[in-house]
Amino acid sequence: MVFRNTRLSLRFIASAFYFFALACSPLAAQQAGVLLAYGRPRSDTSHEYKTVWVVFSPAEAHIVATVPDVIVPRSTGFWRLGDARVCDYQRDGWGTTHEVIWQTPIEKAPLLEEGLPCKNEDDETANTENTDNSAPTPASDSSLNACTHESAWLLFVSPSYISEEFNSNQADCDGRGGHAVTRNEVRTFDTDVPLSLDEFFSAQAAKAYRVAARKGFVEVTKDYNCPELDPRQYDLKSWAILHDRGAWSPAASLDQIQGECAFSHRMDLPLPKSVTGETSKASLWPAFSAAVPHLTDFYLSPLGDYAILITNPKNADYHVYAYSVQAGALGKRLAEITWDSYNSYVFIMAQWSTGKYVQQWTDTIQKINDHPLPAPVVKPEEPGTGKSAPR
Numbered sequence: 435m436v437f438r439n440t441r442l443s444l445r446f447i448a449s450a451f452y453f454f455a456l457a458c459s460p461l462a463a464q465q466a467g468v469l470l471a472y473g474r475p476r477s478d479t480s481h482e483y484k485t486v487w488v489v490f491s492p493a494e495a496h497i498v499a500t501v502p503d504v505i506v507p508r509s510t511g512f513w514r515l516g517d518a519r520v521c522d523y524q525r526d527g528w529g530t531t532h533e534v535i536w537q538t539p540i541e542k543a544p545l546l547e548e549g550l551p552c553k554n555e556d557d558e559t560a561n562t563e564n565t566d567n568s569a570p571t572p573a574s575d576s577s578l579n580a581c582t583h584e585s586a587w588l589l590f591v592s593p594s595y596i597s598e599e600f601n602s603n604q605a606d607c608d609g610r611g612g613h614a615v616t617r618n619e620v621r622t623f624d625t626d627v628p629l630s631l632d633e634f635f636s637a638q639a640a641k642a643y644r645v646a647a648r649k650g651f652v653e654v655t656k657d658y659n660c661p662e663l664d665p666r667q668y669d670l671k672s673w674a675i676l677h678d679r680g681a682w683s684p685a686a687s688l689d690q691i692q693g694e695c696a697f698s699h700r701m702d703l704p705l706p707k708s709v710t711g712e713t714s715k716a717s718l719w720p721a722f723s724a725a726v727p728h729l730t731d732f733y734l735s736p737l738g739d740y741a742i743l744i745t746n747p748k749n750a751d752y753h754v755y756a757y758s759v760q761a762g763a764l765g766k767r768l769a770e771i772t773w774d775s776y777n778s779y780v781f782i783m784a785q786w787s788t789g790k791y792v793q794q795w796t797d798t799i800q801k802i803n804d805h806p807l808p809a810p811v812v813k814p815e816e817p818g819t820g821k822s823a824p825r
Contacts, residue, residue: 466490466740467792468733469799471504471783473588480519480533481587485783487799488756488771489792490740495756495768498796499803505540507785508593508623512540512798515596517586518810520548530582535598536810537623540802544810590675590682591783592711594623597675599687616696618674618687631670631684635703639670642701646686650699660695663688674698675705677780679723680732681716682709711785712736718762725764726755733784734759742771742784752778 467490473483485505487498503516514537521531536544582604590597602615619628631639644665651663674685676698682705685698704714715734723729728747735741741764743755754773758765787795 464739464789465792466735466737466786466788467498467795468735468740468742468787469505469507469783469785469795470733470742470781471506471591472779472781473504474779480585481517483516483588483782485799486771487795488742489796490735490756490758490768492758493768495740495771497772499799501799501802502806504588504591504783505799505802506591506593506623506783507787507795510539513537513623514540514807515588515591516544516810518544518546518812520546520812522548530584532584533586535586535588535596540798540807543808546810546812548812548814588782589618590620590677592623592709593785594711595675595709596621596623599674615689616687617689618672618685618698620673620675628671631673634684634706634709638703640668642684642703643668643670643673643686646699646701647688650686650688650697653699654695654697658694673701675709676700677731677733679716679719680734681705681714682712721762722764731780733781735786735788737788738762740768742781744780746778750778 468488470486470488471483472486473481476482482502483504484500484502486500488495489498503514506513506515515535517533517535519531520534521529532548534546536546538544582602584600584602587599587601588596589599597618597620599616599618602617604614621628631643635642647663647665647668651660654660668686669689672687672689674687675682676685677683678700683700684703684705685700687696687698689696707713713736715732718732718734722732722741722743726743726745728745729743730746730752731744733742739759741757741759743757743764745753745755747753752773754771756768756771758768
């Protein structure tokens with residue numbers, strides 16, 4: 435009797451071990467997906483953004499769809515970010531064009547406000563002939579009578595934080611010469627207020643900023659004759675979030691008025707998970723770079739079972755691959771992700787999902803792909819009021 439029970443117990447243990455081993459094997463790894471967002475210039479003063487939805491399984495990886503704008507999963511649902519150009523007309527006859535970064539839940543159309551619209555160089559009366567100021571008009575890239583152009587560029591997007599770069603170029607409109615200014619800012623998703631580094635790193639921030647500024651200056655002066663840095667002008671609100679070797683890092687940004695002398699240099703401080711939404715994977719860089727020649731960066735899933743790798747075997751030749759990962763080591767190469775091999779623009783967002791959420795995200799992205807979301811519209815200022823037209 436005891437022997438029989440022992441045999442049953444052993445059989446049960448053997449069966450349980452078999453199913454445990456099967457569950458832990460690569461063949462039983464669960465599905466995962468990653469939303470990869472990137473941007474590229476549309477013109478000298480505007481950009482376009484796209485989001486690629488890649489789904490992984492133990493046997494393969496493939497792109498489900500690529501959609502316009504940056505599609506961000508947040509606790510309140512999916513949002514999207516993009517850009518549009520608006521122009522504020524000044525009564526001296528000139529105007530300023532702004533590349534505006536807009537954000538909105540995906541179920542809403544982006545609605546932008548601007549001052550008096552700039553006059554088209556070819557039609558000075560174009561903005562006075564339309565008397566229906568209550569109707570929103572599509573954001574346009576038409577030729578504008580503008581003296582200053584400011585572009586905005588997304589560097590990093592997470593469900594909670596955004597890093598942006600602004601470049602302002604003023605032409606020699608008044609005979610005093612033109613100039614260019616660059617500035618970088620980090621803000622929360624829900625405000626426009628620039629955040630200071632010391633809000634995240636306290637007393638460590640100032641020292642790390644000084645060290646990064648000096649290292650960056652040494653690099654930039656190899657190519658340009660730049661004025662010596664003045665530490666008294668260091669601004670802890672002038673920083674960026676950049677990705678390198680598997681991790682998002684803070685970078686000190688020296689935004690000097692001489693455009694070619696503006697630079698950002700990474701700081702030796704780890705960003706908290708509350709900002710990036712992930713734990714740094716930089717410790718895996720030596721193993722990954724040894725296994726894959728010409729590796730420039732990688733993005734690892736939160737469970738550590740899949741990765742996106744970027745290689746640059748020669749100048750202006752970039753490739754993106756999907757890999758399985760086991761115990762911190764690269765496994766099978768699952769696919770090469772379709773990519774413009776000349777695209778050197780880095781990903782500004784990598785948001786992962788697993789399990790049941792993969793299908794939910796697939797449904798959302800597929801719906802956007804099948805039914806494109808509305809373009810942004812601009813509400814111009816009512817002439818003589820200084821106020822935007824009513825919504």
